[in-house]
Amino acid sequence: MTRKSPDTRLRILQAARVLVMEKGFAATSIDEILGAAGLTKGAFFHYFKGKKDLARELVEWHARKDLEMFERFAAEAEARTSDPLEKVVLFLEAFEAYVGNSDDPSPGCMYAVYTYESMQFEPAVRDLVADVLRQWTSIYVRMFQDVIDRYPPALPVTARQLAEMIVSIIEGGLILQRAYGEVPMTGRQSKQFRNYLTLLFSEPSSRVQTNPSAETAAAAAA
Amino acid sequence: MTRKSPDTRLRILQAARVLVMEKGFAATSIDEILGAAGLTKGAFFHYFKGKKDLARELVEWHARKDLEMFERFAAEAEARTSDPLEKVVLFLEAFEAYVGNSDDPSPGCMYAVYTYESMQFEPAVRDLVADVLRQWTSIYVRMFQDVIDRYPPALPVTARQLAEMIVSIIEGGLILQRAYGEVPMTGRQSKQFRNYLTLLFSEPSSRVQTNPSAETAAAAAA
DNA sequence: ATGAACATACCAACTAGTCGGTATGTGCAG
DNA sequence: CTGCACATACCGACTAGTTGGTATGTTCAT
Numbered sequence: 001m002t003r004k005s006p007d008t009r010l011r012i013l014q015a016a017r018v019l020v021m022e023k024g025f026a027a028t029s030i031d032e033i034l035g036a037a038g039l040t041k042g043a044f045f046h047y048f049k050g051k052k053d054l055a056r057e058l059v060e061w062h063a064r065k066d067l068e069m070f071e072r073f074a075a076e077a078e079a080r081t082s083d084p085l086e087k088v089v090l091f092l093e094a095f096e097a098y099v100g101n102s103d104d105p106s107p108g109c110m111y112a113v114y115t116y117e118s119m120q121f122e123p124a125v126r127d128l129v130a131d132v133l134r135q136w137t138s139i140y141v142r143m144f145q146d147v148i149d150r151y152p153p154a155l156p157v158t159a160r161q162l163a164e165m166i167v168s169i170i171e172g173g174l175i176l177q178r179a180y181g182e183v184p185m186t187g188r189q190s191k192q193f194r195n196y197l198t199l200l201f202s203e204p205s206s207r208v209q210t211n212p213s214a215e216t217a218a219a220a221a222a
Numbered sequence: 223m224t225r226k227s228p229d230t231r232l233r234i235l236q237a238a239r240v241l242v243m244e245k246g247f248a249a250t251s252i253d254e255i256l257g258a259a260g261l262t263k264g265a266f267f268h269y270f271k272g273k274k275d276l277a278r279e280l281v282e283w284h285a286r287k288d289l290e291m292f293e294r295f296a297a298e299a300e301a302r303t304s305d306p307l308e309k310v311v312l313f314l315e316a317f318e319a320y321v322g323n324s325d326d327p328s329p330g331c332m333y334a335v336y337t338y339e340s341m342q343f344e345p346a347v348r349d350l351v352a353d354v355l356r357q358w359t360s361i362y363v364r365m366f367q368d369v370i371d372r373y374p375p376a377l378p379v380t381a382r383q384l385a386e387m388i389v390s391i392i393e394g395g396l397i398l399q400r401a402y403g404e405v406p407m408t409g410r411q412s413k414q415f416r417n418y419l420t421l422l423f424s425e426p427s428s429r430v431q432t433n434p435s436a437e438t439a440a441a442a443a444a
Numbered sequence: 445a446t447g448a449a450c451a452t453a454c455c456a457a458c459t460a461g462t463c464g465g466t467a468t469g470t471g472c473a474g
Numbered sequence: 475c476t477g478c479a480c481a482t483a484c485c486g487a488c489t490a491g492t493t494g495g496t497a498t499g500t501t502c503a504t
């Protein structure tokens with residue numbers, strides 16, 4: 001093997017990602033990861049303190065990559081329109097294109113993997129995963145708040161409700177996409193959500209919201 | 223230990239369910255399950271051929287329980303109203319009450335666990351999980367088709383799209399519920415979906431659908 | 445030659461699975 | 475009712491293989 005390969009550490013993370021997304025974290029052994037990466041134990045324990053450390057670093061690495069991508073989508077949408085609703089739609093379309101063009105043999109969300117194997121991880125890792133999902137939600141909250149501030153919704157909804165809804169839809173869509181093997185599933189769900197937005201923020205009937213300056217609509221239903 | 227306990231087999235399945243929902247399938251050892259159930263190896267291999275067999279039986283057991291519950295919710299809704307839209311709402315409310323009242327320390331969907339650990343299972347088990355999710359979707363498809371047949375939707379949607387959307391929303395809601403530790407999360411998502419239904423099937427503006435007899439609306443968006 | 449970047453050999457703990465044993469039933473002949 | 479034959483239900487020690495982790499190299503750039 002060629003010594004001093006550019007980034008052995010990254011190769012380990014990439015191999016781990018593939019295998020963890022295929023079988024889950026617990027079912028993936030260190031030796032298996034190293035076999036896929038063409039390395040041995042020495043390399044692994046040189047870069048990681050242990051498997052627990054890999055778990056944390058893997059999710060942190062993903063969090064950085066994902067947040068970066070999200071900020072990019074948001075920036076692109078921002079550059080192309082000043083209308084908050086159009087901005088959300090552009091953002092969602094960019095995301096749909098991303099998950100749709102993926103030739104990933106085992107699609108899904110790394111945070112969902114961790115969440116469903118949560119009790120095998122340290123509390124710090126669990127908190128980290130929850131924080132990433134919260135950050136993800138927050139990006140949507142900001143966008144939806146802008147929309148609600150400008151367009152009165154046809155029903156009383158909060159930006160947070162909409163944000164949590166689209167995150168849920170995407171997470172759920174990825175599960176169905178994995179289970180069915182239907183690649184366009186997640187994109188289809190995102191499009192359905194855009195249908196909901198269309199109905200919520202279409203002008204003609206401003207039936208519920210009478211004061212357009214309201215920041216947050218109290219929408220606690222029975 | 224008292225011999226000839228009523229249903230040792232069931233005790234094993236119940237203990238397995240709790241642990242698998244906490245940590246995932248691979249991270250749960252047979253000994254651990256047996257420890258929780260107060261049994262030993264002999265009992266396990268008397269009732270199950272091995273861990274793979276447990277995996278299959280566990281998901282089959284769940285499928286029976288869940289489908290049974292769904293049929294019950296559907297029957298109750300059927301008995302209380304003849305209106306298809308009201309029926310869907312009653313069904314969803316029953317489901318929301320179910321996931322909301324749950325004091326489950328590790329909420330979530332067993333099929334999602336299997337889906338995210340899928341490649342460690344035999345193809346037969348993967349197919350089984352997909353089939354259960356498809357059955358689940360089919361129940362919704364029937365209900366939504368009745369709604370669409372009676373009420374013209376404000377936007378062109380198919381019963382299947384709506385069915386897959388609510389399944390996605392619930393699956394995604396369960397992930398957020400687990401990650402955040404917020405029990406009412408899944409119920410909130412279901413309520414948001416009901417908002418969408420309200421907007422889709424409210425009378426006042428029949429803007430897109432002009433012929434109310436249409437059975438399936440072609441809704442392939444770009 | 446010194447330390448970073450790996451490889452190799454090895455270990456203790458745990459894993460699924462086996463197997464002989466034992467207690468408790470159940471069916472049946474007398 | 476008794477006693478024998480046999481099946482069922484379960485125990486617990488055992489094994490072979492795998493696991494995460496360590497200890498000790500070896501190579502190479504500086």
